[in-house]
Amino acid sequence: MLHSLKKLLGLVASTPAEQQPHSLPNEDITEQFRQRVKKESEAKVLALGGRICDWLPLLDAPELREVVDVRGRMSVVNALINISFQAPVAVISAWLAKENLLGHLSPEEAAILAKDDEHLTEQELANLRWNLESLWAMMWATRMVPDLDPGKWCGDNMASLLPNLERGQSNEKLATLNALRPAAELYRMLDFYYRLHWYCVDERMHGRAATVSESLVYERRKALEWIYNRQYAWDDVEMGT
Known part of the structure; x- marks a missing residue:
């Protein structure tokens, strides 16, 4: 099944992004933490050859699904x-x-x-x-x-x-799945994909090709947003940049 999809879509991998383990509890997602994650995410986007938008807002506190x-x-x-x-x-x-x-x-x-x-x-x-x-x-x-x-x-x-x-x-x-990753870890990944998505959209709007697939980034961000924000219905996840 996966081989057929990759052949159909012509998938080509690019440079891997750095991943870092974190395990802060939900209550430690402070303003300082969010500002630090923003800088980390921006550094990862730049490392992929992307661009950043400094005025993109910080994520809200998590309301994780069960x-x-x-x-x-x-x-x-x-x-x-x-x-x-x-x-x-x-x-x-x-x-x-x-x-x-x-x-x-x-x-x-x-x-x-x-x-x-x-x-x-x-x-x-x-x-x-x-x-x-x-x-x-x-x-x-x-x-x-x-x-x-x-x-x-x-x-x-x-x-x-x-x-x-x-x-x-x-x-x-x-x-049999019985647990999500810690809230802080989910926050970091969502923040990264949120800022990476902005880069992909901005490249497309200016007629340029991003260094990563916008569709891949979109689909992964959608899933992370849905997990992170329990108020979103699957068909109506907010995906603005």
């Missing part, structure tokens, strides 16, 4: 990605029902499952494929993978870490 909601979202996204690789809609819908996951569907996802296979648009299928990068970010947030380098696409080991619906596997691999 891990049960995150693993439910991951399970739904993983299942629906299979549709973009020609899995029948009815089969995916039945699997979600069997695993008691229908309650985690967003309205847009429910609308996709209400369609017949032949009525799915190319744009809908492309959007589902790109959800691989959103899912990869959530796998990082739940400690399934060790890093989230914007210079690398989702790993070749991704499929082995997830339920294989084609083989009839249950959702056990995701249902």
